[in-house]
Amino acid sequence: MTNTSITDQQLIDMLNNHAQRDQGFRQLMRQYGRCLYWHVRRIVIDHDDAEDVLQETAIKVLESISKFKGDSQLGTWLYRIATNEALMHLRRQTRLFQSIDTIGPELAERLVSQPDLVGDEAAMLFQRAILQLPTQQRIAFNLRYYDELSYEQIAQVTGKSVATLKSNYHYAVKKIENYLKEHSL
């Protein structure tokens, strides 16, 4: 997670104080906004889609902050909302009666067609390797690999058990390695 200039508890106190809510929300987004953007972008790939999902996430956070009981960390709670919004966005793009996992190849095509793409060939291949994973494995891998969350934190984000997530991450790494080997890297 990002370095915080004020603590999560101070943020929560500000958000629960009617007079300080807007200020607290701006501070919250300053501290977590980048992480949330990248998390969402890695799920939906397209920049415009990521912007839409981030917008929906921000609205959802502001609407439901009063319900946050502090049972989990503020960061994992935000990741959870962002993950749900991103998955809902993907489901809307998935054809009727099709699994959300079938959208992987389409996301790989979107990756290539991104106008702001600057990565080298190896970085691109690595992203494609990630996109061939089933959605849940992909999210578990991203949260562990890029965001460096603990399995306990990922469990709070995804609602899966720690054992399942360890298994997801293990298989994700194997699949990515196999994909990279097959493509001569």
Next chain:
Amino acid sequence: MIELDKYKDKNPFGITDDEIDHLVNNSTERAIEQHHDQRPTLRRLALWTATAAAILGAVFMTVRMLHQDTEPMTSQSKMLAINDLDTSEAWLAVDQVDIEPTLTDAKADEYDGPAEEMKEVDELLETMTDDELDAIDYFFDEIPEY
């Protein structure tokens, strides 16, 4: 074994931190604006809900009252109603309503009209001669439907 860590810092998407900050800031302000816009809407929604609940409550009470007025009378309430009438009106009313006293119907015990009639018949039979009684037996024997 392929070392995956070397890919971690490679950002193939090209977007800079400043651009992300700008995007996040826009999303934040739009969310705040939308949240403020929703407050009057929520108040209006609460007012509409309260009004709708009041109207539904009034309709429910009216329907309930009408329903009570048209509810079939119990045998007890029939008897109470009949007791308020003159005797002649009462017997007319008895003809018109179907009184079915039940074991739980306390008022039914007060209805001893048939018993009184049977007592009178018994007294009359006691005063009749044997010939008269034979005549009555004959009458019932000859006309089986009675």
